[in-house]
Amino acid sequence: MSDVERIQLFENKKVRTAWDEEKQEWYFSIVDVCGVLTDQPTHERARNYWKVLKNRLKKEGSEVVTKCNRLKLIAEDGKPRETDVADMAVMFRVIESIPSKKAEPIKIWMAQVAAERINQAIDPERSIDQAVADYRRLGYSEAWINRRIKTIEIRKGLTDEWKRGGITKEVDFAFLTDLMSKTWSGLTTKEYKKYKGLTKENLRDNMTNMELLLNALAEETATEISKQRNPEGLSENAGVAKEGAEVAKATRKEVEKRIGHSVVSPEKALDYITSPEELPFPDEQKGEEQ
Template sequence: MTKHQALQLFEERKVRTLWDAEQEKWFFSIVDTIGVLTDSLDAGAYWRKLKQRLKAEGNETVTNCHGLKMLASDGKMRITDVADTEQLFRLIQSIPSPKAEPFKLWLAQIASERLDEMQDPELSIDRALERYLQLGYSENWINQRLKSIEIRKELTDEWKKKE
């Protein structure tokens, strides 16, 4: 299992992260994230209390969080609770913090967009085009990419028909 540790900065504060190549996911230290969002003097105690409250509410996110070894402030590798991106966003929703509010608004916007796309799938194509342009891809590249996706879908549909 290939893992890569890194530090991410949010408002000049460190958040320990770990990339798991096998799962193709980033994992974030929950205590570090809570420390950034709450400015708590004891982010570990805040996390223990939040975890207790969420478990009592029946929140599955806490159950799905697990421990991974990360470099601690004392220079040793210690097990710390981590969350993948989806779990982290769900936890952030449970933290009353002005710093968490931008995350909450962003999540609400994304959810609204996805619901709109379920009603009108063409919106997801428009969003993909816009995103590719933001990433700096040329219109020619984008058109070729969309055509290759369409061709691949037609091919897999044909294969399914012949089974």
């Protein structure tokens, strides 16, 4: 199961979802869907409704419950917690068990969510447009959004180079990403997220302007070196990645010498976006960003 998550809105109510890259399917939070269908006033009430319904379905011998999955999604307290999820086919069967006038509208909405993901894969500009809309909704400034979108393009260019150089495994993408992060910032991705107090949130969505620029410098430099040298395999690609990150490291040290403090900041999105509704969730393709 992928950890690519997104909050979707149905009639202005939040439904947590997760995209499985391997199966090319959305998984929906059953509690959230139950809450929408039955107009529950709180998440706790929605959870209790699903608990009762699940027990009833089990007693009736329904296979629906056994076909549900468990997945960690961000809870109301901002922490990842296990919750029941279902793909669209199973979710439809759950919906059929709930008397609600919203049953058909939410089925149509779920189908639209699935179709939009396919359209974005075919037309990358749609994905960029969606990202811009999401960042605006979350309260990021236009200047930050413009920089962030550019860094997504730069990251895509680097991962394309890695693929051209024979990198295919997700663990290798993660290794190269960590190597570059450790080299220029002094922190691995995991250490960086811990430093900022992040859990499942996307690290780059919580970087300051300077952090974004330095990370982009490392990746763009590595991309250009790769185009000239054509590295093959993990070892050669790692050498190029480290060289690119060393350029950003040198720049970071020069900037810090002039401003008198570290540019690697504990600040996260909640500290500087204008009117946050919630922190962004990871929404990159498998192997694209950590």
